[in-house]
Amino acid sequence: MSKTVLVVDDQIGIRLLLEEVIHQEGYNVEVAINGKEALDSITAKQPDLILLDYKLPIIDGPNLLKKLEAQNIFVPTVVMSGLPDKANDEMKAYKSVIKTIGKPFQLNDIREMVNHILK
Template sequence: MSKTVLVVDDQIGIRLLLEEVIQQEGYNVELALNGKEALDKILDNKPDLIMLDYKLPIIDGPTLVEKLEKDHIIIPTIIMSGLPEKAQEDVQNLQSVFQTIAKPFQLNDIRQLLKHILD
């Protein structure tokens, strides 16, 4: 069974770009615009990996991961941010966060991360 990646970003261009790259790598993709929509999708059908924007409307990235961990839901998560140092600092105590990456990112870096985490 193919693994599923949930991409959570309020920028449509980033969602669509990541959707294309992830599908090219052979994985299923779910998309969410904000942390609330992501939380609903995760509770419905737990993905194998979350690619999560740091700054999101309604529920931001770190808050979403905290909520999940509080409910003992641990899913490998990649935090994406235009402020990677601040994001790294804010999520350093969250066990689900596998890595923080800077925006804009290199697509080859994304491909390597996907393989590393999901294979």
């Protein structure tokens, strides 16, 4: 059974790009455009990995993680941010976060990181 990656980003270009790259690596990809949609998706069926934008409409990245962890849902999460240093400091509070990466990012780095985490 193939593993599933949930891509959560409000920018359509980033969602489509990540969806294509991750799908090419043989993984199932689900997408969400905001934290509320992501929360609903994760509680319905937990993915194996979440690529989560730090700043999102409705429920932002940190609040999504807070809600998940309050429900004892811990999915390995990579947080993407235009301000990675600020995000990295804040993300240390969450057990689910395994890495914080800056935007823009290199697609090969994403490909290698996803494969490394899910292998």
